Amino acid sequence: MLALIYFIILGVIAIGSAFCVLLSRHPLYGALSLVLSMLSLAGIYGLLASPFIGVVQVMVYAGAIMMLLTFVIMVLNGARDSKTPMFDRVSLFVVPAVLVLTGLVGFVLVRSPIAFDSTALRGSVKLTSETLFNVAQTGPGYFILFEVLGLLLLSSMAAAVLLAKKRLGSVDSDNAEDK
Amino acid sequence: MELQAIYVQVLALAIFAIGLIVAISRRNVFFVLMGVELALNAVNLSFVGFAKTLPADMSVAGQIVPLFSIAIAAAEACVGLAMVILIFRNRESVDADTYSNMKG
Numbered sequence: 121m122l123a124l125i126y127f128i129i130l131g132v133i134a135i136g137s138a139f140c141v142l143l144s145r146h147p148l149y150g151a152l153s154l155v156l157s158m159l160s161l162a163g164i165y166g167l168l169a170s171p172f173i174g175v176v177q178v179m180v181y182a183g184a185i186m187m188l189l190t191f192v193i194m195v196l197n198g199a200r201d202s203k204t205p206m207f208d209r210v211s212l213f214v215v216p217a218v219l220v221l222t223g224l225v226g227f228v229l230v231r232s233p234i235a236f237d238s239t240a241l242r243g244s245v246k247l248t249s250e251t252l253f254n255v256a257q258t259g260p261g262y263f264i265l266f267e268v269l270g271l272l273l274l275s276s277m278a279a280a281v282l283l284a285k286k287r288l289g290s291v292d293s294d295n296a297e298d299k
Numbered sequence: 300m301e302l303q304a305i306y307v308q309v310l311a312l313a314i315f316a317i318g319l320i321v322a323i324s325r326r327n328v329f330f331v332l333m334g335v336e337l338a339l340n341a342v343n344l345s346f347v348g349f350a351k352t353l354p355a356d357m358s359v360a361g362q363i364v365p366l367f368s369i370a371i372a373a374a375e376a377c378v379g380l381a382m383v384i385l386i387f388r389n390r391e392s393v394d395a396d397t398y399s400n401m402k403g
Contacts, residue, residue, distance in 0.1 A: 123302040131310045138317040138337055147329040147393075154333050157314070161340055168307065170347050170362045177343075180369050185336065185376045192380045193329055196387050208396070211324035218323070222316040226309065234304045240351045240358035248366070251359050262363055269370050276374035280381035 126167055133160040145206060147193045151186060158182040170243030307348035315341035328386075328395045332379050339372045 133156065140153035158181045165174035241247055252262050315338050322334030343365040350361020390397050 121300060124300055124306075127302050127306065131306075134310065135313055135317070138314050138321075141330070141333055141337060142317055142321050142325075147327055147333075150330055150333055154337065157337065158340060161314075161344055164307070164310070164344065165347060167302070168347055168351055170350075173343070173347060173362060173365050176366060176369055177340075180373055181336075181340070185373055188376060188380060189329070189332065189336075192384065196384065196393070206326065207324055208326060214324045215320055218316050218319050221319075222312060226312055229308050229312065230305060232305075234308070234349070234352045236302075236304045236351050237354050237358070239355045240353060241355055241362075243347075243350075243362035247359065248363065251363055252366075260360070260363075265367060269367060273370065273374055276377050280377045283378070283381040284384045 123167055127164065130160045130163045130167070133157075134164070148190065151190045151193060154189075155182050155186045158186070169240075172243050172245050172248045304348060304352050308345060311341045311345040311348060314338075314344070326394050326396055328383055328393050328398070331395055332376065332383070335379075336372065336376065339368065343368055 137153040137157040137160070141150045141157070144150045144153060158177060162174040162177040162182070165171070165177060251260060252266060254260060255263055318334045318337030318339075318341060320334070321337060322331050325331060325334065346361050346365045346368070350358045353361065386398055387393065
């Protein structure tokens with residue numbers, strides 16, 4: 121019963137702040153409501169007995185990714201053409217289409233017989249680490265994915281630096297040096 | 300009244316729908332990126348919610364995969380924001396409708 125009350129509170133906060141992302145005009149307010157939505161989702165992860173994913177959600181999503189997004193919004197001054205309309209005529213078709221899709225999926229979902237299994241394991245740090253770094257030959261082999269993920273993050277970091285830096289010797293970088 | 304598995308899935312579906320609407324219909328390119336992040340969050344919630352409906356050993360995979368999904372989202376946000384910076388330097392606008400120079 122108490123779990124349901126907590127779930128309803130956190131769910132209302134999550135959906136309400138998601139609506140704030142949809143309706144806010146300034147990107148910075150949108151980013152802050154997105155942080156609130158992610159924090160309440162982290163609470164729901166804790167409620168569903170996988171606290172490690174909740175902590176990773178707070179640290180990586182609400183911490184790192186949204187910090188990066190907020191930083192870029194503030195550096196680029198993303199609100200300076202706030203005179204352009206938020207929505208255009210395409211939205212008239214997009215919104216009903218997405219709502220119909222949601223209705224169809226929701227109809228199938230509500231009719232499906234799923235229920236919580238009481239023997240499901242708690243996603244603690246111990247369970248996660250033992251599964252993730254199980255290097256036994258008969259194990260699940262998640263550690264290979266983990267290594268590949270390191271390469272992916274390294275290459276995306278290098279790609280971001282190469283994309284976003286000013287070309288050396290270009291007019292922009294010469295001007296920057298003059299200043 | 301206890302917490303049912305279906306409530307979690309309905310919440311994930313609602314957040315996914317809002318994220319999809321934000322990503323497709325907003326014009327500011329930052330909101331497009333935020334909508335993608337919102338939809339990815341909803342998918343992670345759905346993973347964990349379905350993992351809890353499975354018996355003991357089978358419930359582990361659904362709690363490992365969201366970690367990888369979060370790391371992929373970090374890489375996606377990193378490259379996406381770098382591309383936004385690059386395009387913004389050429390176009391001087393955050394309106395996604397002005398980024399149409401690759402249109403056929």
